[in-house]
Amino acid sequence: MSTYPNINETKELIKQLVSIPSPSGYTSKVIQFVEEYLHELNVETKHNRKGGLIATLPGTNNDEHRMLTAHVDTLGAMVKEVKSNGRLRLDLIGGFRYNAIEGEYCEIHTSKGDVITGTILMHQTSVHVYKDAGDAKRNQTNMEVRIDAKVESAEEIRKLGIEVGDFVSFDPRVQETDNGFIKSRHLDDKASVGILLQLIKRVKEEDITLPYTTHFLISNNEEIGYGGNSNITQETVEYLAVDMGAMGDGQSTDEYTVSICVKDASGPYHYELRKHLVNIAEIKGIDYKLDIYPYYGSDASAAIRAGHDIIHGLIGPGIDSSHAMERTHETSLINTEKLLYHYLKSDLISY
Structure with a gap:
């Protein structure tokens, strides 16, 4: 039996995942990475037309299925305007604020396949020139990309191959600390993807036959609202999303436990499935927190x-500073993986 959990391998996998640019709409490279990882485990996969990936592990019961999902798409941006001053105006992809990316290094991915680096800055950055450098609004009008090339006009930018509609990704700045933290952009939701991949690997290595045929959807449009809304088999009874637990004032979620969501902006999650997950956690000694994510x-x-027509649930590792410079701890990854492992081996709830 493999050492459980192999947290160092999980963290290395997460670091690889966050380092692959994949803003929503530009996810083929990270999907290819996941597919190659699964093929090395001899796991059956298929693509959906939206570009997501579905892996399937056969179970004893093929009449009733489970599905787990995590998403590889991330926040990002797109070139909105090629400006006459030799810089770029952005349009954001996903729900975050411009102040979260001020000063960030970025990459512009041209339609010809070239990658050009830059930095996201306020137009009024220099305090030696602009009196309102600290007070001006961080918004689409004032923020721009300074390209790492000698360009002073829109024409010179276009000669580099940059055009409206090119994707822009953010430097993840991933770091692992000696005391177990991992901090990076895009832990939402690549931390969960890493956990699911490690979970599949463990099932294969331990030659576990699951009680129910189980599908793993690696979705690629979650940040824009519709990643996991299709390709759900008629036989699927339970559908569990594995995504970050949101932290902040009034929240129970922390960076050390698995967060079990009871309600978010869409409403309550399935009550009986929530109780089932809590029961597993308590029996197996898994540290967890129940929480509501308001937005x-x-x-x-x-x-x-x-x-x-499914029973739906949501769990995940606790992530601090969501949609900005995120951080979690290895104990949260461990607790999430443990709960998922025992959930996969459990019976379906009654319905």
Whole structure:
């Protein structure tokens, strides 16, 4: 039996994932990475037309299925305007604020496949020139990309191959500390993807036959609201989204436990499935927190909105400073993986 959990391997996998640019709409490279990882484990996969990836592990019961999902798409941006001053105006992809990316290094991905680096800055950055450098609004009008090239006009920018609609990704700045923290952009939701991949690897290595055929959807449009709302088999009874737990004032979630969401902006998650997950955690000695995420939606809530007749739930590692410079601790990753491992081996709830 493999050492459980192999947290160092999980963290290395997460660091690899966050280092692959994948803003929503530009996810083929990270999907390819995941697919190659699964093929090395001899796991059956298929693509959906939206570009997501579905892996399937056969179970004893093929009449009733489970589905777990995590998303590889991240926050990012797109070139909105090629400006006459030799800089770029951005349009944001996903729900975050411009102040969260001020001063960030970025990459512009041209349609020809070239990558050009830059920095996201306020137009009024220099305090030696602009009196309102600290007070001006951080918004689409004032923020721009300074390109790492000698360009002083829109024409010179276009000669580099940059055009409206090119994707812009942010430097993740991933770091691991000696005391167990991992901090990076895009832990939402690549931390969960890493956990699911490690979970699949463990099931394969231990030659576990799951009680139910189980699908793993690696979705690629969650940040824009519809990643996990399709490709759910008629046989699927339970659908569990694995996504970050949101931290802040009034929240129970922390960086050391698995967060079990009871409600978010879409409404309550399935009560009986929530109780089932709590029961597993208590029996197996898994540290968990129940929580409500007030401004949040998941692939599971998107699936419900799409009309699927499923039992839906949401769990995940606690992530500090969501949609900005995020951080979690290895104990949260461990607790999340443990809960998922025992959940996969459990019976379906009654319905």
